[in-house]
Amino acid sequence: MASSSTVVSAVIGAILVLALVVFLGNIMMWIIMPTDTYYNDWLLHILADTNSTFFGIQGPIMLDFTFPILFIAVLGCLYLHLGKKRSTSFIESKRVQTFKFMRRPMIVKGLGIVNLTELALLTMFIALCVWYFADYVRHWYKQVPVLSMTRREKVWQTKLDRVAIVTGVTGNLCLTFLFYPVTRGSSILPMLGLTSEASIKYHIWLGNLAMALFTAHGFLYILYWSITNRLSEMLKWGDHYISNIAGEISLLCGLALWITTYPTIRRKMFELFFYTHYLYIFFIIFFILHIGIGFACIMLPGFYLFIIDRYLRFLQSRQNVRLVSARLLPCDTIELNFSKSRGLKYNPTSTIFINVPAISKLQWHPFTITSNSNLEPERLSVVIKCEGSWTQKLHDMISSPSSIDRLQVSVEGPYGPASTHFLRHDALVMISGGSGITPFISIIRELLFISSTLKCKTPKIMLITVFKNSSHLSILDLILPTSGTPSNSGNLDLQIEAYVTREKGQSKDKLQSPRTVWFKPDASDAPISPTLGPNSWLWLAAIISSSFIIFLVLLGVFTQYVVYPIDQNTNKLYSYTKKGSMNMLFICFSIMIAASAAFLWNKKQNAKEAKQIQDMEESVTSRSTSNSSFDQDDVEMESLPLQSTIKSINVHYGQRPNLKRMLSEMKDSSVGALVSGPKEMRQDVAAICSSGLADNLHFESISFTW
Template identity: 65%
Template structure:
């Protein structure tokens, strides 16, 4: 139905939509530039002496106090961009990828030199666009730091005299203060990349998976500054014989409005998190990294108590959007989903097949977070979705390879499960790019290592659909898969969807070059067949569906805007009729901790009530479809698992033969990636790679070498 609706929309509607979306982009760029300007001007005398008085007068301090102008300057612009981004993404859902493909190619080629990868130690593989924006952010931090240093050093002698310090001691204290303020700038942007359902990331064509590296950069920068901030202050107190300051919890706003104990506890939690984020620890002890990273909740609570209402409002936008996303994920994770079957491969790999709502749409390379309580109630692991939203309208599949203790336990449980057992599963997602651009290229060279083949399974299946159903011209495909042993060749069977569609029937020009590195020749032993296991879900298990239904972006816009309005109303009422009268009658400023805690609770309450209402409304809307799916599955449950296995073999016999003809296996060697990439023919070649770090760097080095200008690099990596 959706395809018919899209195909019936004429060029006139598409043009209007394009103009509207273009206007939204222009508006958001202007608002964002104004937001950045506020950061640039905030550490200057002009802001505090001229701007703040006028802004406070216009926001009526009786209702919002000091929070009013700060929210107007720093919170409202980003939330406005987030709401506009939701509408932008909603309007873009109906735009067909192949429409205007020539213009997309032209735009892509115009800026291809900016998208050329480069390898920088400490940053990894980055493009020149990323380096440009990262450099601009560094310049903003340097300006913010230097402007505040200039502001305080002009008054340093007065500060030293008021404290009874030497000038160099006062300079050390002011330096510690300013480096902490610069860390706040990094912390403000820290939560944007990890907001998985972010409309701002979608607005820029990014995903949370691809943006994790930005979160990593910001995290290292902020913790470096906060550590220096805390260390310098402790050193300053020791030198001036004021170590008692470490036990200070200032409650009033009229002096320093800083709670030192809260700041020290905040720094302690931050150091524990930071110590487990380095690659060696994160990869070898992922559980330790995962559990300690949840300390961010306590980190944020004590950070807010340390700095108070002023800095709540400054860092609020990113945290506010993250809290909405996190609460929606929490609501989704409380549901148990319908796991209908699993395919067990001889290489200790599983394909889990879930029932899904037909209203749920996702793009290739999308991911989904999976929790299985029988293995661990707390751990969530991301996996790439391999099924196609069109070829498999009732099923959503993920592939799980045994690479750790969690996946090994899952494989043991599933492979030993009988056909009547049920496996309790919860999920979060799916999350993926808003659009794909594979049709821009004449050829796709996909390089995978081990389980890195899973994103390419989803891409190949999507191109199957485009070539067979939509009759689109698809690029030539070259899949280079590197495995340790021959048993992993069975993962190539997953290229075929359960429906039995094959590259031959879909007119895909697909060539598969498989490399088995640890075996010298074809093994003599016959490989075990792929085994299918059926599960019997409970009636309460629900198909995987979108958190917010078909119009999820519009619902998200409603949640963001309505929750913020509710927060402002509650804050204004409480401030006007409770806090303000107390301040006037007692002639002193209210306790900081109480006001900070109250403001935080109002934010949480506003988000919880609006997100819950939207979630429950859409859950009720999906109830009828859920019942239909359950009835359909129950009618087919009577077949035995053996008969299903036979059906699958018959169904996949011809597609498998077609797949074998396009596949060539090499034993005991590794591919010459440089030669393969440089010899690839076409005006535009997409070089996609997913696998170990060294493999990604090798492909990126070839694409950035300048030996050819038709290679366009894209790394698909998941560093959760």
């Protein structure tokens, strides 16, 4: 057994090394691309060695920039599959915290909470952009004397044209990395220890930088055409070169999308922000038609992986899931309980996106999963706090006296970290504000399972939670599941410090008891199952590989028998617009074929288990709905394991926690400081952990608001 684990660990290490080597080679291509060495030496050899009538000039570009990233994505799938087989997320060793200073949080104005590693990587990326811009300007300035004479314009005017085009080319560098952070089912992010939720800030940084460069690119060209009396260029669609109209349409879509991301607009008019973000489809389509598919292959791999992920999400979202029950808490909070297959495994702090067509067919909202796939193998739960129009409508629908028997719901996910690292610490301090407690519920349930079932030592836990009023204390009843709680749950060392800020003492009004609403799902509703089955990473690797092979075959046939015969005629070239359109069609077709085949195969495998779960739930639901005293019994049953698990619970009224004092009093050698809540709370904890007053604190922010 040990030797087998050693072999798997060695293979995983080799995969990481290979992926790193390929990535560094890809970065080297970016660095060398603007130089004379690339154009005068490398490019000539590449074109000579890859001279093919099947792919043309597009072939070497895909070989240099598209294939390496897709290869890394496949390696990432293998890495994650083997990592899942090697060990589960809860068996971890306490590793020495090396280079801790690189992970120490800092608050940077305009960027938020970042650590030194993130700041260093951002600095290196900006340096790459500066290098890319400067060396391209130097390279293309050599063409200025000849171009200015040919165009019969002044030298400075031609230089303005060169700067304008280089600005757009540098924007393409930002666009290349833009879609990786928003690929929820990415196999690349987990290799770096990241999740899509934690990487959203990188998407924001890249998006702002890309749009700033593209806007400058468009403005400089309008200025250039104005001073050279060639504004008519704005109305040209170059069918065999750059298409100006396509670029202008793409820029307008990007500007509309960019403007609505302004924090004030995003928060106050979320639906406007949400719907305008779909303009990315038109932005990319017209961007490709603007520059041509050959150059677009540089940014293609990130978008290619995003399309695969987006189509798999689309397939999953077409299925209605089985919503079994909803528990209504007195603090305008709902716990939704879904049926799930036993094969669906997820780690603590995972999220799921929920859509309720009765409220909005287009809106999808992320919520943290509070249930544990080990303690509750056939149930998945989320907690929803009424904090907006969508959540309020959902609460009103469920809590109305004439409650509906069935609520149509679709989901996407779950998405979460590939592994967790909570056992690396001697103690955990979880600090939450309001609904920010939900990810900590999933962590506590995981540690409860580890301590009781696996007999592993778990860190002691202090939960510091801040609520506005005492009715929100009812959320603490959700810490333990209603079923599946181990009898020896008292092994968990859990202390809760609850702060109620807007009340001076315990309310004299009797709080309304939680109420459970049972639903009668339709026969077509299915339990939440893994989209690609238990071996999802292997299936994703097969989808990436097979779809790209199908695309290459279609592209080769198309180029050989359609494009090449026309391009051979020196007086006529095949339309860039048609070539770009056909390439986009081939990519979409290839992904649809590969992903649909994998999805349908796994859907058939899930159907058998779904039938068994449905039969069992129908009998349970019928018994529960006939028991009029269920709600009160449910509350009484929960209180017993809750009292035995929590070592102490203190409620403080009319005050806020002194986080600096409480964190500094933690004397354990390694303390994980986890915070989930408002921006100000996250920044306060980050400032404490970065102050150097306590070197044993390891900061981690769990945030789903940006």
